[in-house]
Amino acid sequence: MKYLKTIISIPVFLFLINCSVIKNESSPHEYEVKRDTLTLFDQSRNRKIPVAFYIPKTKKNIPNQQVIIFNHGYGFNKGGDYFVYSYLTEKLASKGYFTVSIQHEQTTDPLLPVDGNLQIVRRPFWQNGSDNILFVLNELKKSKPDLDYKHLTLIGHSNGGDMVALFGNQHPNLVYKIITMDNRRMFLPRTAIPKIYTLRSNDYPADEGVLPTEAEQKKFNITIQPTPINHSHMDNKGSDEEKKILNGLILQYLDEH
Numbered sequence: 001m002k003y004l005k006t007i008i009s010i011p012v013f014l015f016l017i018n019c020s021v022i023k024n025e026s027s028p029h030e031y032e033v034k035r036d037t038l039t040l041f042d043q044s045r046n047r048k049i050p051v052a053f054y055i056p057k058t059k060k061n062i063p064n065q066q067v068i069i070f071n072h073g074y075g076f077n078k079g080g081d082y083f084v085y086s087y088l089t090e091k092l093a094s095k096g097y098f099t100v101s102i103q104h105e106q107t108t109d110p111l112l113p114v115d116g117n118l119q120i121v122r123r124p125f126w127q128n129g130s131d132n133i134l135f136v137l138n139e140l141k142k143s144k145p146d147l148d149y150k151h152l153t154l155i156g157h158s159n160g161g162d163m164v165a166l167f168g169n170q171h172p173n174l175v176y177k178i179i180t181m182d183n184r185r186m187f188l189p190r191t192a193i194p195k196i197y198t199l200r201s202n203d204y205p206a207d208e209g210v211l212p213t214e215a216e217q218k219k220f221n222i223t224i225q226p227t228p229i230n231h232s233h234m235d236n237k238g239s240d241e242e243k244k245i246l247n248g249l250i251l252q253y254l255d256e257h
Contacts, residue, residue, distance in 0.1 A: 030094035030095065031056035031057055031058060031093065031094050031095075031096060032056075032057040032094075033054055033055065033056060033057060033090050033093040033094050034053075034054075034055045034056075034057045035052060035053065035054055035055075035090075036052070036053040036055065037050065037051070037052045037053070038050070038051060038053075039051070040135065040136065040139060042131075042132075042135045045131065047106075047132075048106065049102060049103070049132050049135060049136060050079075050082060050102075050103035051082065051100055051101065051102050051103065051136055052082050052083060052089070052100070052101045052103075053098070053099070053100055054086075054089045054090055054092065054093035054099040054100075054101065055093055055098060055099075056093050056094065056095075056096050056097075056098075061146065062096050064148045065096065065097070065098050065146075065147050065148055066096075066097055066098070066147075066148045066151045066152075066153065067097070067098045067099075067100070067140065067147050067148065067149060067151075067152050067153070068092050068097045068098070068099045068100070068152075068153045068154075068155060069099075069100045069101075069102065069133060069136065069137065069152070069153070069154050069155070070082075070085060070088070070089055070092075070099060070100065070101040070102070070155045070156070070160075071101075071102055071104065071129060071133065071154070071155065071156035071157070071160030071161070071163050071164055072084065072085060072101070072102075072103070072104065072156075072157060072160045072235070073156075073157040073158030073159050073160050073161075073234070073235065074105070074112050074158060074159040074160075075105055076105075076111065076112075077105045077106065077107050077108075077109050077111060078105075078107070079103065079105070079106070079107055080103070081103060081104075081105065082101040082102055082103040082104075083101070084235045084236045084237075085101065085157065085234075085235050085236065086236060087236055087238070087243040087246075087247065088155075088243075088246065088247060088250065089101050091247045091251070092250075092251075095251060097153075097254075098144070098147055100136060100140065102129075102132055102133065102136055104128070104129045104132055104160065104163065112125055112159065118185050118207070119185050119186070119207065122159075122162070122185060123166075125159070126159075126162050126163045126165075126166045126186055127166065129159075129160065129162075129163030129164075129166070129167075130163055130166045130167040130170055130171075132163075133154065133163065133164075133167050134167070134171065134174075137149075137152070137174065149174075150176065151176045151177070152174065152175050152176050152177075153175070153176065153177040153178070153179065153254065154167060154168070154175050154177070154178050154179070154194075155178075155179040155180075155181070155250070156179075156180055156181065156183065157180075157181040157182065157183075157234050157235065158181070158182055158183060158184070158231065158234075159183075160183075161180035161181055161182065161183025161184075161186075161198075162183045162184070162185050162186035163186075164178055164179075164180055164183070165178070165180060165183055165186040165187065165188050165189065165210075166186050168188070168189040168191070168194050168196075169186075169187075169189050172189060172191055172193070172194055175194045176193065176194055176195065177194055177195045177196075177197070177253075177254070177257065178194045178195070178196050178197070179197045179198070179199070179250060179253065180196075180197075180198045180199070181198075181199045181234050181246070182198075182199060182200055182201040182204065182206075182231050182234060183198070183206070183210070184204060184205070184206045184207055184210060185206075185207050185210065186210065187209050187210050188210060188211060188212060188222070190212055190216050190219075190220055190222075191220055192220045192221055195221070195222075195257055196212075196220065196222040196223070197222075197223045197225065197253045197257070198211065198222075198223070198224055198225065199225050199227055199234075199246065199249060199250075200224060200225065200226050200227060201227060201229055201230055201231035201234070202226070202227065202228050202229060202230060203230050203231055204231045211224060212224075223253070225249060225253075227245060227246070227249070228245070229242045229245065229246065234246060
């Protein structure tokens with residue numbers, strides 16, 4: 001695998017770019033995927049935001065290319081968690097989506113609270129994630145104005161799913177589809193747009209009020225999809241079969257809705 005590393009200095013950003021090409025041998029109908037990494041800097045919050053771009057490798061631009069922003073589960077501030085769902089982010093890019101994965105935690109951040117009312121004490125952490133998503137989205141619109149932002153999809157696992165749910169409640173006009181992978185604390189938006197799809201694990205329940213009632217599911221066409229997969233197996237730790245199931249369910253929803 002070949003790597004190209006450059007540094008770009010722009011007033012609004014701190015860029016540290018690392019580029020690699022990921023070969024795709026699973027299907028001749030899928031694109032090869034290129035991964036670029038960089039670190040953005042939000043001056044208003046004095047915060048670095050590492051991101052990874054998973055990009056279909058093509059000679060020509062993909063018309064009306066849709067954007068997916070992925071948000072990882074809690075990683076105890078160790079860093080590098082925006083890479084540990086590559087089975088999914090690479091698959092999405094191979095299907096033509098411009099896929100972005102955000103590293104939300106920094107090593108200097110306080111740890112996620114485990115005591116008290118988690119819907120209250122974790123809210124600032126989800127707000128930080130929602131602000132990260134908004135910042136990355138706004139900078140993408142500046143640097144990649146030709147992408148299709150009208151059909152933006154946000155995906156998040158666990159704590160990242162709670163961030164995505166909060167973003168959808170705060171900025172419903174900016175996102176078209178929300179896919180959560182077993183978020184458990186932040187209540188999902190009760191909306192028809194953004195469209196809501198949530199994959200549930202086989203071992204952890206959501207807190208009361210997080211998931212819509214049957215009446216709300218019908219009213220807003222929200223889909224709750226059970227899976228045979230443990231909560232902690234929804235990242236790269238999952239088996240090949242578990243990854244295949246999750247990829248298939250998410251791609252099917254994206255294609256059909």
